[in-house]
Amino acid sequence: MESIAEKQADIVEEFAFLEDWMDKYEHLIELGKELPLIDEQYKKEDNLIKGCQSQVWLHAENDGEHVHYTADSDAILTKGIIALLIRVLDGHKPSEITQADMDFIDQIGLKEHLSPTRANGLVNMVKQMKYYALALQASESKTTSS
Amino acid sequence: MDVKTPPLDIAKLRQDFPVLHQKVAGKPLAYFDNAASAQKPQAVIDTLSHYYETTHSNVHRGVHQLSQKATDAFEEARKIVQQELNAAHPHEIIWTKGTTDSINLVASSLGQNQIKSGDEIIISALEHHSNIVPWQMLCQRTGATLRVIPISDEGEIDLQAYRELLSSRTKMVAVNHYSNALGLINPVEAIIEEAHKHGAWVLLDGAQSLPHRPVDVRALDADFYAFSGHKVFGPTGIGVLYGKESLLNELPPYQGGGEMIAEVSFEKTTYGELPHKFEAGTPHIAGAIGLGAAFQYLQQQDRPALARHEEELLAYATDALRRHFPRLKIYGDVPHKASVISFLLEDIHPYDAGAILDKLGVAIRTGHHCNQPLMQRFGISGTMRASFAFYNTTEEIDQFITALQRAEKMLS
Ligand SMILES: Cc1ncc(COP(=O)(O)O)c(C=O)c1O
Numbered sequence: 001m002e003s004i005a006e007k008q009a010d011i012v013e014e015f016a017f018l019e020d021w022m023d024k025y026e027h028l029i030e031l032g033k034e035l036p037l038i039d040e041q042y043k044k045e046d047n048l049i050k051g052c053q054s055q056v057w058l059h060a061e062n063d064g065e066h067v068h069y070t071a072d073s074d075a076i077l078t079k080g081i082i083a084l085l086i087r088v089l090d091g092h093k094p095s096e097i098t099q100a101d102m103d104f105i106d107q108i109g110l111k112e113h114l115s116p117t118r119a120n121g122l123v124n125m126v127k128q129m130k131y132y133a134l135a136l137q138a139s140e141s142k143t144t145s146s
Numbered sequence: 147m148d149v150k151t152p153p154l155d156i157a158k159l160r161q162d163f164p165v166l167h168q169k170v171a172g173k174p175l176a177y178f179d180n181a182a183s184a185q186k187p188q189a190v191i192d193t194l195s196h197y198y199e200t201t202h203s204n205v206h207r208g209v210h211q212l213s214q215k216a217t218d219a220f221e222e223a224r225k226i227v228q229q230e231l232n233a234a235h236p237h238e239i240i241w242t243k244g245t246t247d248s249i250n251l252v253a254s255s256l257g258q259n260q261i262k263s264g265d266e267i268i269i270s271a272l273e274h275h276s277n278i279v280p281w282q283m284l285c286q287r288t289g290a291t292l293r294v295i296p297i298s299d300e301g302e303i304d305l306q307a308y309r310e311l312l313s314s315r316t317k318m319v320a321v322n323h324y325s326n327a328l329g330l331i332n333p334v335e336a337i338i339e340e341a342h343k344h345g346a347w348v349l350l351d352g353a354q355s356l357p358h359r360p361v362d363v364r365a366l367d368a369d370f371y372a373f374s375g376h377k378v379f380g381p382t383g384i385g386v387l388y389g390k391e392s393l394l395n396e397l398p399p400y401q402g403g404g405e406m407i408a409e410v411s412f413e414k415t416t417y418g419e420l421p422h423k424f425e426a427g428t429p430h431i432a433g434a435i436g437l438g439a440a441f442q443y444l445q446q447q448d449r450p451a452l453a454r455h456e457e458e459l460l461a462y463a464t465d466a467l468r469r470h471f472p473r474l475k476i477y478g479d480v481p482h483k484a485s486v487i488s489f490l491l492e493d494i495h496p497y498d499a500g501a502i503l504d505k506l507g508v509a510i511r512t513g514h515h516c517n518q519p520l521m522q523r524f525g526i527s528g529t530m531r532a533s534f535a536f537y538n539t540t541e542e543i544d545q546f547i548t549a550l551q552r553a554e555k556m557l558s
Contacts, residue, residue, distance in 0.1 A: 022506075025501070025505065054497040074495055078497065120497060
């Protein structure tokens with residue numbers, strides 16, 4: 001599997017062909033539509049990341065070694081960005097995720113969607129994805145040390 | 147529909163607003179977020195820089211020439227606002243940071259000596275969070291009860307229900323004059339008259355009315371009137387609380403500090419006269435003077451013509467939206483309102499449409515507009531809102547409609 005950095009580079013390249021804003025947004029909408037549906041049972045209050053503009057539901061699991069994410073949003077552009085974030089971080093080890101620099105969002109020109117003023121839940125989603133990995137890491141190191 | 151050529155030279159008027167002449171994402175900017183904050187005419191910008199270049203000093207304190215000049219300009223601005231509102235005295239104009247600050251001032255001061263357990267405060271279901279939370283906090287502090295006037299499905303205040311809420315327990319009625327989320331013009335004359343029959347005071351949240359129409363606080367017989375400078379083409383960080391002299395005299399000060407005192411000793415401090423009693427600390431001098439300049443700018447315009455132009459923009463945009471978008475639902479769909487359209491296109495998320503419009507040069511507001519209880523009343527999480535000022539044009543509305551068609555297509 002590609003590293004987190006390689007996946008980010010792929011996305012940057014993919015977006016480099018999309019010069020016009022509308023093309024970028026069309027592409028995000030497509031990605032949003034293709035995002036695998038989150039299991040309904042995980043679309044609960046506990047998994048909700050509130051934003052005043054749009055909402056995000058995030059669920060994380062681990063298979064003992066790797067973290068897996070599923071997520072959803074009520075806004076399709078938000079969902080498109082979620083698809084990118086999941087593509088980059090899903091399936092990696094907690095230690096890789098906690099250290100990941102997510103600068104591809106900036107490089108593809110979508111940083112404003114992750115700015116706190118957009119209040120769309122995405123900023124907190126990235127934090128939440130990392131917190132989950134961090135929590136796993138912490139519990140792992142506890143079990144190995146005991 | 148036919149739109150008469152407005153008897154205004156809009157192109158010339160727009161020259162007064164430098165910020166309008168820019169491109170966003172390569173497209174000409176169409177700024178339709180005026181209800182959130184309005185743009186500034188050159189006259190206001192020049193006044194601010196002229197003040198800092200030639201006049202700045204602290205007010206009411208120095209014997210020296212600059213302090214005198216600054217104080218004169220600052221007090222002159224107060225008189226401009228007094229005349230604009232037709233208040234009886236300049237000292238009925240209290241400088242604040244904005245509408246929110248003005249409302250907090252009244253709520254906080256009332257709580258010190260006027261409101262007790264068992265008293266009631268009435269607001270409406272249409273209020274901005276700024277006209278909800280300060281009253282909730284006051285009720286928590288004093289044991290008073292907050293009552294909410296219900297609204298119709300179009301957002302209209304239910305006057306019959308309001309009459310039933312009023313009683314001898316009612317101490318304060320606080321409602322918005324024009325609604326920010328929907329643009330509705332509320333029946334404040336009737337609201338004030340009924341409240342006064344019960345001896346209650348009325349505070350009007352005028353944040354959204356002054357940008358559209360002049361207000362006469364004496365004709366309205368409003369007890370308090372709050373607004374923000376930045377929404378009436380003035381600077382940010384300055385606002386006004388108008389209060390009737392007799393009522394302001396009854397209220398204790400809001401904050402303590404310099405400016406607001408007559409004499410201070412560690413045993414006892416006596417407070418200054420109006421308006422200084424409510425203006426602790428160094429005020430936003432430049433902001434006050436800039437707000438005066440904004441009203442002077444408005445006073446130089448043909449204001450009835452500005453109002454007619456806004457009505458035409460509203461009619462033009464409403465008609466175009468209805469014609470081009472069968473899935474449109476307008477919230478607050480009443481014939482007589484301010485130039486604000488709050489709407490949804492069925493299942494299209496406002497965030498998505500707003501982000502796409504932004505890249506097509508069109509600035510609208512999306513979300514709950516700081517009116518979450520109102521959105522809950524409608525069973526939605528937010529709307530798209532286009533709010534027009536007199537400097538907007540029908541060409542910009544055409545750009546908006548085309549952009550929205552594009553967004554609709556992309557999102558369907
Ligand atoms: C009706 C209404 N009340 C109060 C406010 C708060 O104004 P400010 O943030 O300037 O204090 C606003 C601004 O959005 C408003 O529209």
